[in-house]
Amino acid sequence: MFLLTPFxxxxxxxxxxxxxxNADGGTERRNGEPRAEARxxxxxxxxxxxxxxxxxxxxxxxxxHTEPWTFVVVKDPDVKHKIxxxxxxEEEINYLKRMGPRWVTDLKKFRxxxxxxxxxxxxxxxxxxxxxxxFAANGKKKIHYYNEISVSIACGILLAALQNAxxxxxxxxxxxxxxxLRVLLNRPTNEKLLMLLPVGYPxxxxxxxxxxxxxxxxxxxxx
Amino acid sequence: MFLLTPFxxxxxxxxxxxxxxNADGGTERRNGEPRAEARxxxxxxxxxxxxxxxxxxxxxxxxxHTEPWTFVVVKDPDVKHKIxxxxxxEEEINYLKRMGPRWVTDLKKFRxxxxxxxxxxxxxxxxxxxxxxxFAANGKKKIHYYNEISVSIACGILLAALQNAxxxxxxxxxxxxxxxLRVLLNRPTNEKLLMLLPVGYPxxxxxxxxxxxxxxxxxxxxx
Numbered sequence: 001m002f003l004l005t006p007f008x009x010x011x012x013x014x015x016x017x018x019x020x021x022n023a024d025g026g027t028e029r030r031n032g033e034p035r036a037e038a039r040x041x042x043x044x045x046x047x048x049x050x051x052x053x054x055x056x057x058x059x060x061x062x063x064x065h066t067e068p069w070t071f072v073v074v075k076d077p078d079v080k081h082k083i084x085x086x087x088x089x090e091e092e093i094n095y096l097k098r099m100g101p102r103w104v105t106d107l108k109k110f111r112x113x114x115x116x117x118x119x120x121x122x123x124x125x126x127x128x129x130x131x132x133x134x135f136a137a138n139g140k141k142k143i144h145y146y147n148e149i150s151v152s153i154a155c156g157i158l159l160a161a162l163q164n165a166x167x168x169x170x171x172x173x174x175x176x177x178x179x180x181l182r183v184l185l186n187r188p189t190n191e192k193l194l195m196l197l198p199v200g201y202p203x204x205x206x207x208x209x210x211x212x213x214x215x216x217x218x219x220x221x222x223x
Numbered sequence: 224m225f226l227l228t229p230f231x232x233x234x235x236x237x238x239x240x241x242x243x244x245n246a247d248g249g250t251e252r253r254n255g256e257p258r259a260e261a262r263x264x265x266x267x268x269x270x271x272x273x274x275x276x277x278x279x280x281x282x283x284x285x286x287x288h289t290e291p292w293t294f295v296v297v298k299d300p301d302v303k304h305k306i307x308x309x310x311x312x313e314e315e316i317n318y319l320k321r322m323g324p325r326w327v328t329d330l331k332k333f334r335x336x337x338x339x340x341x342x343x344x345x346x347x348x349x350x351x352x353x354x355x356x357x358f359a360a361n362g363k364k365k366i367h368y369y370n371e372i373s374v375s376i377a378c379g380i381l382l383a384a385l386q387n388a389x390x391x392x393x394x395x396x397x398x399x400x401x402x403x404l405r406v407l408l409n410r411p412t413n414e415k416l417l418m419l420l421p422v423g424y425p426x427x428x429x430x431x432x433x434x435x436x437x438x439x440x441x442x443x444x445x446x
Contacts, residue, residue, distance in 0.1 A: 054443045058436065060379060061394040064329045067437050074446045106287045106366065143329065146396060149375045149417070153394070156283060156379015171284040171376070173369060185446065194372070211288055213281065220277045220294045223302050223408065 050124055050199060053165065057158035063145030068131040069154050072185050075124055082184055083127075084119035087196075090177045091116065098176065110209055118170070122198030126169075127181065128155055129191040151194050162199060168206075169197040273347055273422060276388065280381035286368030291354040292377050295408050298347055305407055306350075307342035310419075313400045314339065321399065333432055341393070345421030349392075350404065351378055352414040374417050385422060392420040 054071040062068060074080055091114035095104060119125065130151040134142035144150075155171070162169055174181070178193035277294040285291060297303055314337035318327060342348065353374040357365035367373075378394070385392055397404070401416035 051439060051443065055439050058439065058442045061382070063396075064326075065333070065434055067442065069442055071443045072446060073443060076446050079446050102366065103287075103368070106368070110288070143325070145326070145329075149371065149396070152372045152375030153379040153382065156376040156381075157383050158379075159283070159376065160380050160383040173286075173372070185444075214290050216274060216278050216281065219281045219290065219292055220274065220296060221408075223295060223297045223299050 050126065050162070050167070053158055053161040053167075054126070056161040057154040060150065060154035060157050062150035062154075063147065064143075066131075066134060066142065066144045066147070066150070068134065068144040068147040069151045070129040070131065070187065070191055071158075072127040072129065072187070073124060074127065074185075077120070079184070080122075080125055081120055083125060083181060083196075084116055086180045086184065087116055087119060087174045087177050088114050090180070091174065094175050109211075118198045122200045124199045126158075126197040126199055127185065127193060128158075128195045128197070129182070129187055130194045131190050132192055133190050135190075148194065155195055155197075158197070162197075166201065167199050168202045169199045172196045172198075273349065273385070273390070276381055276384040276390075277349070279384040280377040283373065283377035283380050285373035285377075286370065287366075289354075289357060289365065289367045289370070289373070291357065291367040291370040292374045293352040293354065293410065293414055294381075295350040295352065295410070296347060297350065297408075300343070302407070303345075303348055304343055306348060306404060306419075307339055309403045309407065310339055310342060310397045310400050311337050313403070314397065317398050332434075341421045345423045347422045349381075349420040349422055350408065350416060351381075351418045351420070352405070352410055353417045354413050355415055356413050358413075371417065378418055378420075381420070385420075389424065390422050391425045392422045395419045395421075 050073060054073065057071065058067065058069065060069075074083065095114050128151060130147045131144055132147055133144050136142045159169065159171070172195065174193070174196055181193050182189075182191060273296060277296070280294065281290065281292065283292075297306065318337050351374060353370050354367055355370055356367050359365045382392065382394070395418065397416070397419055404416050405412075405414060
């Protein structure tokens, strides 16, 4: 296992570059409308299943061990398409109005916009919900301490597990889409969408933004 | 790498059980004062370094690729002891006053209290700070979108990396200790403590709380 670690770091770096390039990369405007590039996913079903990766994510620590997460794995093409319609509609308003010029500028280098073709083309979408509170056996409300941090940690473990399986994804947080997606997927009112991960194998011609990362001495201090 | 996955899941489950048991497990009151159990860490320095694991954590995705994390790795025994003094002082007030009876009750099964011997005995403490905002090259404030979620994802990847290296830890969020620890460790005002991980190899007689986890069908839905 120890020999894997530098290899894993290298693979993660390459795949993170791939992910950011292909999230919504390379769109061009034609006739005033953004156009998405070629799909970055291979034309095949996921070999095996992503279930085991959710299981690994579920081993995460959580505030008072409340395990406040729900992983909704969407494979049905019609449901994926409805998800896409909702997200593109809300994201268009986000980009044109809600986010404001500063945020839009900060995202320019990723060349993203409200066209999210991957929501149709990725074989699997994993929507991760945080349970802002739970219910005890007697039906009373149960406090979910640090639920957002806990579910985010679980997402980190999920990303590592997907990575380890040779799969790729992009970490998205579809702004203002949560309530409509929650209703579409029949999730209860105590669940709020935290993240959406499209998952699949990368196509051979996939490309990613040429991002650089901070060096270790820029992110770590030793005392 | 694929053969590792079920093994990894099993190891994670065992180690998570170990971690929760040994965080502050088994304290008993004598003469009105909590008493900590035997140290759960082996009497040896960490073989190699934890640097590579911070590097892996630094490959995490982040809002607008702002990489809003600082990992402070503390090995100096005097500094570790000062950290312990600060945390135990604040945690005593937390348990006796700030947290309130409900939270204290919800934590009873973990048998934790304000005695944190592991802060002295663990070979390494990793304090993870989130940068609530950054600074552009021209000195202007830079927005760090989703900084808490981003740093928490990085923590999840860090936990997986530590796990993969055979190390163990416990995820702690020392309540109300952030400002004093930030000053002790000379971190700037835009950094807030998110988590503290004591890291080491488990001792042979280490024990963990007998916690159970939700099954896959309780945390995952397929559409």
